[in-house]
Amino acid sequence: MADIVLDKVSKKFPDGTTAVRDVDLEIADGEFVILVGPSGCGKSTTLNMIAGLEDISSGELRIGGERVNDKAPRDRDIAMVFQSYALYPNMTVRENMAFPLRLAKLDRATIDQKVDQAAKVLELTSLLDRKPANLSGGQRQRVAMGRAIVRQPKAFLMDEPLSNLDAKLRVQMRTVVSRLQKQLGTTTVYVTHDQTEAMTLGDRVVIMRGGAIQQVGPPQELYDHPNNLFVAGFIGSPSMNFLPATVEEGTLRTSLGEVPIGDRIRRELEGADASRELILGIRPEHFEDAELIDEETRSRGIVFEAPVDIVESMGSDKYVYFTIEGERATAAELEELAADAGANELAGGSNLVTRLSAESAVAEGQTHRVWFNLEKIHLFNPADGRNLTLHEGRAAGMG
C-alpha cells in the first residue's frame, strides 16, 4: 500500500516525439485512478513509466514517498495486468499465480495458501490445474487478476484489462474489478480508452490528450463541469452536442434560436480579444419533448422546432436524432474526438442527439417541438477549447 506521485514526468522517445509531457499527478493510498483518453494520448506510456517498463525522460516518480525513477520493475513492488493477460502458456493456472511468489522465494506452504485464497476470491479454484490455453477469455482475465493480487503489492497497474472481453462479460468484470479493489484497498491505476469504464470504475478520472493531462476529478465532476471542449466531448455517451454560436447584442445566435447569456459570460466576452464566435454544448439528456413539460419548467429553457431524423427507442427513454440547419461547430478538439471515434457524419447540417422520455410521441420524418434546459448549457471558446461557463453554476440567465 502506498501513494504514487508523478512530478513533472515526461517521456521523450529517441526519435524526438514526446509521448508524455509534464504530467503532475498525486494518487492517494488506496485510491482507484483511471487514466483515459483516445489512442496515442500517452496513457499507456504513463502507466509503463509507473511500472518501470519505460524509462522516465525527466521528472520524478515516487511510490510510497520513495523516488523510484531508476529502480527496476521488480524492485518497485507493483503488479500489472495486461490487455493480452500475458499468462505464461507453459504453466498451469496455479503455477501462473504462484510465479511472483516463487520468485519472491516464499516457502511452499505460504505460496499454496495464498494462491488458494486468491483463487477462492476470483472463483478459480476448479481451474487451478488447467493451462491458460484451455480457459475462456473471462477466465484468463481472472487468472491475470489473480496473479496480481496474490502478492499484495503496493499498487495495481492495469492496462486495458477488459478490452479483450465481449461486451456483456466486460460489464460483469467491471463490477468484479471494482469490488476487488474496494475489498483490498490497494492503490490502483487503470488505463482505458473506454469512457464508460472510466466513469463507472474510478474514484478519480484523469483525462489525457496528446501526452498532457486535460482534467483530473471524480467522474461526476468531469461530466458536469468539463474544463474544456475535449473533456466535454470525450465524457458521456451519446456525447455532448456542439453547435456554433455567435454573440450578438447580448444574446447568442444559434441554430436552435436565440439564447440569452448570463452576466459572467458577458463580462468574459467584453475582454479585448474575446471571440465573437463560440461553441454551445448541450448534453442529450438536457433536452425534452416540449409537450411533456409544465409551464414552470419550460420557462427555464428554450423551445425549438426541428425535423426528426431517427428515433431509437431504448425502452426507458428514446434517443431522437434531429437535423439542424446551419454550419457544424469546428474546433481542433472536436476533429480529434471524431477521428478517435471513427465517426464522421456526412449529413449537410448538424446532427443533434437528444434523450427524450419514453412517452414522447415523436415520429421519424416529422418535425417536433423540443425544449432544452438553459441552466445546463456550456459555452466554449473554439480557439483554445476553454469552457467559459465553468464554476459559474449556471451558464445563462434569463435576461
Next chain:
Amino acid sequence: MSERTSKLSINATPAGADVTADEADPRTGGQHATVPAQRANRRRRPPLSENKRAERKLGWLLCAPAALVMVAVTGYPILYSVWLSLQRFDLRFPDEREFVGLENYITVLTNEFWWTAFGVTMLITVVTVAVELVLGMGLALVMHRTLVGRGIVRTAALIPYGIVTVVAAFSWRYAWTPGTGYLANLFSDGAPLTERASSLAIIMLAEIWKTTPFMALLLMAGLALVPEDLLKAASTDGATGWQRFTKVMLPVMKPAILVALLFRTLDAFRVFDNIYVLTSGANETSSVSMIAYNNLIRGLNLGIGSTMSVLIFITVAIIAFIFVKLFGTAAPGSDDGERR
C-alpha cells in the same frame, strides 16, 4: 511417409463401403439386434457428402506428383540399398555376388573401425549441436534485440552459412597448414591436422563456425513467438533478466528449439565434407558417412557400403523419432485449446 499414405488410402475406402451397407440394411428389414450397432457405426463415420468426396479426390491428385517424385528419388534408392546390403557384392569380384542375409550387418557391427567412426560421429554431433545451440541462442538474441542496422547485422551473421562447405573447409585447411597458414603459425608449432585430438577439434570448429548462423536463424523465429507482454509481465512479477530468459522465453520457444535441434542433429550426424577436406579421415577421424563412402565408392564394395548406409539411415530415423516424440508432449501449442 509412404506408410502414412498407404494407411490413409486403406481408411478411405471402407468408410464409403460402410455407409452403403448401413443404408441398405434397414430397408431390407435386417435383424433388430444389429440396428444399434449400425447406428453407433454410422455416428462414428458420417457419410461423406458429394463435396467432401470431390475435395478428397482433388487432394489426392494434388499431392500425387510430389509423392511420385519422392518414391522415385528416395523410396527406390532406400529399398535398393537395403536389397544390396543383403548381398555379398564387391565390384572387384563380381562373380562372387550372392545373397547372404544379415551377414554384412554382422560384419559391420563387429568391426572396430565402424564403432570408432560411430563414436567420432556421435562426439561431433553432440559437441557441435550443443555449442551451436548456446552460440546460436546468443546470436539470435543479439539479432532480435538489435535496433540499428538490423539488416546488416543479420546479413553479416549469415555469411558463413552462405559459403559452400567444401570451400570453407579448404580455407580452414590452409589456415591450419604449418608454415603458410595464419592460424597454424599463431597457435601451434606442430601440424594440428596430423593429430587426432586437434584434428577433431578443428573439424568441430569448422562445423560450428559454419552452421551456428543457421541455428540462430531458426531460434530467432522462435524468439519472435514470445509476446512482449509476457516479458513485461515477468519483470513486474519480479523476474530478473536471467529468470525471464529461463522461465518465460525458453519454455515458450521450446517448439522452435526442438525444431532447430532436430534439423541440426540430423545434419551433424551426416557430417562429411569438412572431414573429407580437412583430414580425409586420417588418424581415426572418419565419420560413419566417410567410411560408408570409402567402402562404397572407393572400395567398390556395394554390399558392405550399402549396409553402412542403411545403418546410418536407421540411426537418423531413430534420432528423428525421439525428437518427434518430444515434440508431441512438449509443444505448448499442441493442446486443443490453442487451436480453438
